[in-house]
Amino acid sequence: MKKLRVSTRYRVIYLFFSALFIILWIKIFYLQILRVDFFHNLARKQYNSIVSITGGRGRIYDAKDRILATNITSYSVYADPQIVTDKEHTARILAEELSLDKDDVLEKLNRSRRFVWIKRQIPWPEKEAVEEHNLPGVGLRRKIKRFYPQKTIAAHVLGMVDIDNQGLEGIELKYDEVLRGKEGFIQRFKDSAARGLIFLPESLTPQEGADVYLTLDGQIQYWAEKYLAETIDKFGAKGGSVVVLDTQSGGVLALVNFPDFNPNKPGSSQASERKNQALTDMFEPGSVFKIVTLIAALNEGAFNEDDMFFCENGEYKIPGTVLHDYHPYGNLSFREVFSKSSNIGVAKIAQSLGKNTLYRYIKKLQFAKATGIDLPGEINGFMKEPNQWSKTSGYIVPIGQEVGVTLIQLAQAMSIIVSEGELIQPYVVKKVVHEHYTNEIPPIKKNVLSPRVCERAKAVLIDVVENGTGRSAWIEGALVGGKTGTAQKFDVSIRRYSPNKYRASFVGFIEKEDISLVIAISIDEPRKSHLGGTVAAPLFGMIGKETLRYLRYQNSSSRLQ
Amino acid sequence: MLKKVISTILIFLFCLGYLHQKIALSVEAYRLTDHYRKYRQLVDKRDVLLYNLSEKTSLAEINVWARHHQFEFAPSEKVIALRMNTEPQRSTHQGVDTIMQLATRLFKVPGESEVLAKEKTKKGLPQNASVPDYSD
Numbered sequence: 001m002k003k004l005r006v007s008t009r010y011r012v013i014y015l016f017f018s019a020l021f022i023i024l025w026i027k028i029f030y031l032q033i034l035r036v037d038f039f040h041n042l043a044r045k046q047y048n049s050i051v052s053i054t055g056g057r058g059r060i061y062d063a064k065d066r067i068l069a070t071n072i073t074s075y076s077v078y079a080d081p082q083i084v085t086d087k088e089h090t091a092r093i094l095a096e097e098l099s100l101d102k103d104d105v106l107e108k109l110n111r112s113r114r115f116v117w118i119k120r121q122i123p124w125p126e127k128e129a130v131e132e133h134n135l136p137g138v139g140l141r142r143k144i145k146r147f148y149p150q151k152t153i154a155a156h157v158l159g160m161v162d163i164d165n166q167g168l169e170g171i172e173l174k175y176d177e178v179l180r181g182k183e184g185f186i187q188r189f190k191d192s193a194a195r196g197l198i199f200l201p202e203s204l205t206p207q208e209g210a211d212v213y214l215t216l217d218g219q220i221q222y223w224a225e226k227y228l229a230e231t232i233d234k235f236g237a238k239g240g241s242v243v244v245l246d247t248q249s250g251g252v253l254a255l256v257n258f259p260d261f262n263p264n265k266p267g268s269s270q271a272s273e274r275k276n277q278a279l280t281d282m283f284e285p286g287s288v289f290k291i292v293t294l295i296a297a298l299n300e301g302a303f304n305e306d307d308m309f310f311c312e313n314g315e316y317k318i319p320g321t322v323l324h325d326y327h328p329y330g331n332l333s334f335r336e337v338f339s340k341s342s343n344i345g346v347a348k349i350a351q352s353l354g355k356n357t358l359y360r361y362i363k364k365l366q367f368a369k370a371t372g373i374d375l376p377g378e379i380n381g382f383m384k385e386p387n388q389w390s391k392t393s394g395y396i397v398p399i400g401q402e403v404g405v406t407l408i409q410l411a412q413a414m415s416i417i418v419s420e421g422e423l424i425q426p427y428v429v430k431k432v433v434h435e436h437y438t439n440e441i442p443p444i445k446k447n448v449l450s451p452r453v454c455e456r457a458k459a460v461l462i463d464v465v466e467n468g469t470g471r472s473a474w475i476e477g478a479l480v481g482g483k484t485g486t487a488q489k490f491d492v493s494i495r496r497y498s499p500n501k502y503r504a505s506f507v508g509f510i511e512k513e514d515i516s517l518v519i520a521i522s523i524d525e526p527r528k529s530h531l532g533g534t535v536a537a538p539l540f541g542m543i544g545k546e547t548l549r550y551l552r553y554q555n556s557s558s559r560l561q
Numbered sequence: 562m563l564k565k566v567i568s569t570i571l572i573f574l575f576c577l578g579y580l581h582q583k584i585a586l587s588v589e590a591y592r593l594t595d596h597y598r599k600y601r602q603l604v605d606k607r608d609v610l611l612y613n614l615s616e617k618t619s620l621a622e623i624n625v626w627a628r629h630h631q632f633e634f635a636p637s638e639k640v641i642a643l644r645m646n647t648e649p650q651r652s653t654h655q656g657v658d659t660i661m662q663l664a665t666r667l668f669k670v671p672g673e674s675e676v677l678a679k680e681k682t683k684k685g686l687p688q689n690a691s692v693p694d695y696s697d
Contacts, residue, residue: 070611072608072612073601073604073605073608074608123609124605124606124609142605147611149611149615149619150619150620150621151621153619153620188594189590218620219620219624222620222621222624226624
């Protein structure tokens with residue numbers, strides 16, 4: 001009996017532990033066989049990761065293959081305050097190597113966060129120095145950033161990118177899809193501290209973005225910026241813009257705005273400084289707009305160059321107001337009306353043509369319409385329909401008041417006249433080059449005026465420079481013509497035209513050998529003088545002279561080769 | 562017994578081969594990582610050099626330097642003479658040249674006279690002309 005009780009006890013214990021083992025085996029079977037995929041993936045996530053690698057953003061070049069925008073690596077120093085052991089020592093070393101204030105660094109290291117930036121985008125020697133110290137809790141974060149080696153040159157055309165290298169303005173925005181690379185990936189093993197150990201050969205190669213080649217010439221851009229800045233400084237002006245066009249191709253050789261900015265330091269500039277005023281700001285052009293009446297009168301066959309007009313000795317009563325000339329004139333020929341820029345003479349010519357005819361030629365010269373240049377932010381300008389014109393409008397629209405234009409529109413209009421009536425849409429991107437394709441962008445052309453009329457108009461505009469208000473624009477050895485403009489600005493606070501705020505402009509052309517350029521200039525609120533012939537025309541002369549010499553040298557070099 | 566030994570050896574060889582493949586893959590991955598690390602270092606160095614270069618040779622810097630050193634564009638009317646003598650050059654060894662030419666044609670004799678060799682130029686320029694070594 002006793003023997004039976006002992007053996008039963010053993011059996012129970014045996015069964016109990018057998019049951020435990022069976023439960024254990026079931027659990028092991030469940031974890032190792034049924035849930036194998038789950039735990040395998042969990043483990044993989046810890047030691048294996050897929051790192052995405054963005055393809056490099058494409059570069060931007062000027063017409064002479066100078067790099068205007070590229071990519072470089074930059075390093076930033078960060079710290080994990082929880083891991084930093086000796087904060088005093090670490091702060092002292094970092095402050096010394098990174099030229100920072102020690103107390104500032106110490107304050108950051110004392111924060112209760114797990115991540116603080118110590119210094120962003122540090123130079124190479126500082127990066128090497130920090131690496132050498134191998135401070136616990138301090139690390140370097142590598143980043144690809146956009147770099148503009150020419151700094152402020154062509155800044156408004158290039159634009160800039162945000163922290164994720166996405167285009168925000170200019171070419172960077174307009175051609176963002178093209179410039180942006182395609183993502184690839186690579187697999188890597190990492191250790192328990194999440195440090196990358198090895199990369200696996202299986203990967204998807206990232207694709208680089210396409211490179212963009214501009215029509216802009218960096219050297220011409222430099223001169224335009226330099227002389228514009230000097231002119232603005234000389235006359236105490238608020239700002240200004242310059243556009244240089246090659247009339248044969250329609251390519252923009254230079255586009256400058258002042259104030260400017262450095263796209264390498266976007267945070268240090270205001271939004272108003274980054275605006276591409278030549279496209280986004282409209283203004284009343286003043287006498288520059290008289291080229292519309294000139295073309296209309298010649299094309300309609302209404303007048304000849306020697307027809308005479310009585311300019312009312314400088315005062316002409318029109319509905320609603322009195323029209324004045326800057327100098328009082330008696331009789332002037334048709335040619336002299338434009339070379340001396342008589343408002344009364346032009347108003348009389350325009351009146352004889354009629355507002356509907358005039359409006360037709362405003363449209364023919366592509367005003368009140370965006371040029372379609374391949375840059376973002378361009379506006380249409382402003383032009384009332386003829387049925388909305390007041391009785392005064394018929395006299396003042398021809399002299400460039402009650403109408404809003406942009407500088408690029410003025411440049412395009414002059415370009416139509418210079419290229420014998422052919423409209424060539426201005427553009428800045430010549431071609432896009434990728435590993436797998438090259439896309440050359442042909443200019444868009446259309447005939448809008450007769451060559452004979454344009455030839456006659458050019459002769460009148462040459463007279464403006466040789467004998468008229470645009471004498472300061474003259475360049476030795478070249479054929480130069482153009483039109484000055486001095487427009488009063490409308491002051492919203494007093495609800496009328498300001499007596500002391502003006503816009504001085506000059507739009508002209510230069511021809512020599514096989515070079516044909518249009519340069520359009522507008523200076524906002526010059527103070528020491530406000531006349532287009534005094535402020536803008538000399539600037540035209542300076543930029544034109546350097547550009548002509550440079551282009552002739554380029555052309556002669558290629559003949560030697 | 563023999564079959565058991567052979568099958569054991571075969572299994573061993575198979576396992577060895579399999580392990581070798583696995584290790585080779587890891588070695589390849591390590592090399593790739595090492596190359597990638599070196600590539601990144603070189604890219605970083607290149608970028609630093611590019612940054613430093615552009616600080617000193619941007620268009621603005623070059624223009625200031627050129628103005629300071631009074632650099633001017635060469636006037637386009639300047640003529641660079643490549644060949645001063647416009648009269649056809651007569652060889653002093655004309656008879657020898659004629660014989661050599663005939664011999665070359667008839668018997669396909671290799672080599673040519675020294676006089677003819679001197680007349681040859683590289684890309685149309687005299688042998689002593691220095692070709693600018695840059696591209697714009």
